[in-house]
Amino acid sequence: MKIHHLIFLTALLACEETTKPLFPAKEHGRVGFINIDGEFEIQPTYDEAKRFSEGLAAVRIDSLWGYIDSTGTMIIEPKFYEAGNFSSGRALVDLKYIGHAQAFINQLGSIVFKPTEYTSSFHEGFAKTEVNNRVGYYNLNGELEILTDYPYGDSFSEGIAKIWTGDSSRYINKKGETIIKLSGMGHGQFSEGLAGVRINGQNVYINKTGEVVIDNLNMVGVLFDFSDGMAKVTIPGVNHxxxxxxxxxxxxxxxxxxxxxDFHNGLAAFLEDGKWGFFNKKGEVAISPTFDYVEWEFGFEGGLCWVRKDGLRGYINKSGQFVWTQDDSYMYGNIDTSAWKLDTLETHSYLFADRSVFNNDPHTLTADTLNSIKLFVNPKEITPFADKYFGNKIYLINGTTDTLQIDAQDGQIELLQQALNEDGTWLYLENFIDSRCGNSYHDVQLPPNKYFVFSSPVFRGDFTTTLRYELSINRDSKIYSNEYQGTISKTQFLSGELGDF
Structure with a gap:
């Protein structure tokens, strides 16, 4: 690595070490940043935000991304359609909404270079790319400093990158020199000085000279990277x-x-009887398994972990206590929308339907059983839609004694808004993309005496008409909501078939 690269990285690391951890958190439809005590250090004013990296955090305002510092000052004005985290002083951004237009920027927001092929983010001063089916690595200036003769590869980790083909693997240094060569593929990367590999049919860990240092692991079939001095080992199979x-x-x-x-900051999440808990490094249960979901990309990085429990979503500390929860209950009750910055939605094209059942637990009916399945929209009951617009609540109620099974795709049900055109014909205002992947399809179950709640946008347009919702329970069965009055733009009508886009 060149000397000025090393000085630059050292300065960045020093900056990171003095920055207190901040965590993105949403309140009233806007995102800000809380500290480890659950207090807002940066007020919620953004539409979306990512975690801090090298002193900056990507934030979205409307459709464009920029970057703020830990005081909330906008350092790079929003002008990108996607924005990645900073690493080695570079962040990968998208310059166009559609099409390949990647660029790497520096921490002043200036474009350093534009890769012509798909390129990953920087790691340890190099960004992995592919040129004519050969793995290569850009340096910080956008120069292709390393070009290998192998088709596959990983980013650099601890000064070493693994590249491979069907019958052999190599570990290279930052000069592109091979330091270890192994037969076959599927070997691990280096982490904490060790890499899990398979040599002569035996699972072992090697050090950076290729010397075997752990060789007593024949009872397991898969070795994972070390983290916090611990490595996961697995016996593969259906019940691995x-x-x-x-x-x-x-x-x-x-x-x-x-x-x-894996372990993060001294704890590892585990699943037991459908609930998540946490082990410490002694193998003791540090936090009892009571959580429905754990986001483990960051783990307890910075001291907090994002979880879901009994309908609550938020951050817990390492004692398992919530320090901040996101209020998602507004969908199930009457709220004061004056605390939200909401507007009616004016659009001149159809929307893609977003009726997700992820994190949308069914609620129990408090009224008498209806003895029917009902889809109901209440135009007078206002709730936020997409965190930015006024919306009406859509109730899907199962008042029968049987569980309702609904066809779904990637957690979405086909619940679509329709409106009458000038000829009195019902046309769709929303589309639903059919996936070509068979694994995308599944069933959603709504138990007896339970209901889902979704949000319906309140449109602003110059055409007054009648609206309703259509739910496809399956290919042969559809139900419709009550009809209600509203305004739209005529250009919202879907002219083609569902799934066309």
Whole structure:
């Protein structure tokens, strides 16, 4: 690595170490940043935000992304259609809404270079790319400093990158020199000085000279990276089980857990009887398994972890206590919308339907059983739509004694808004993309005496008409909501078939 690269990276790391951790959090439809105590350090004014990296955080205002510093000052004005985290002083951004138009910017927002092919983010001063089916690595100035003769590769980790083909793997340094060569593929990357590999049919860990340092792991079939001095090991199969070893190869957490994540900041999440809990590095249960979901990309990085429990979503500390929860209950009750910055939605094209059942737990009916399935829209009951617009609530109620099974795709049900055109014909105002992947399709179950709530946008337009919703329970069964009055733009009508776009 060149000397000025090293000085630059050292300065960035020093900056990061003095910055207190901040976490994106949403309140009244806008995102700000809280501290480890759950207090807003940067007020919620953004439409979307990502975590801080190297002193800056990407934030979205309307459709464009920019970057703020830890005081909330806008350092790079919003002008990008997507914005990645900073690493090695570079961030990967999109310059166009559609089409390949990537660029790397510096921390002043200036474009350093535009890759002509798909390129990953920078890691340790290099960004992985592919040129004519050969893995290569850009340096910070956008120069293709390393071009290998292998078709596949990983980003640099601890000064070493793994590249491979069908019958061999190589580990290279930042000069592009091969330091270790192994037969086959599927070997791990280096983390904390070790890499899990398979040599002569045996699972082992090697150091950066290629020397085997842990070789007593024949009982497992998959080795994972070290993190916090611990590495997950797994017996693969339909009922695969996992546990953890230390750097001496000693089993600390028994290989008997069906779902367990890597250690982050001293804790590892595990699943038991459908609930998530946390182990410490001694293999003891540090936080009892009571959580419905754990976001483990960041783990307890900075001291907080994002979880979901009993309908609540938010951050917990390492004692398992919520320090901040996101208020998602507004969908199920009457709220004061004056605290929200809402507007009616004016659009001149159809929308893609977004009726997600993820994080949308069914609620229990408090009224008498209806003895029917009902789809109901209440135009007088205002709720936020997409966090920015006034919306009406859509109730899907199962008042029968049977569980209602609804066809779904990637967590979305086909619940679409329709309106009467000038000829009195019902036309769609929303589209629904059919996936070509068979794994995308599944069933959503709504138990007896339960209901879902979704949000319907309140449109602003010059055409007054009648609206309703259509739900496809399956290919052969549809139900419709009550009809209500509203305004739209005539250009919102979908002219083609569903799934066309």
């Amino acid at each position: 089980k996992s546990g953890f070893i230390n750097r001496q190869g000693e089993i600390i957490i028994p290989v008997e857990h069906h779902m367990i994540n």
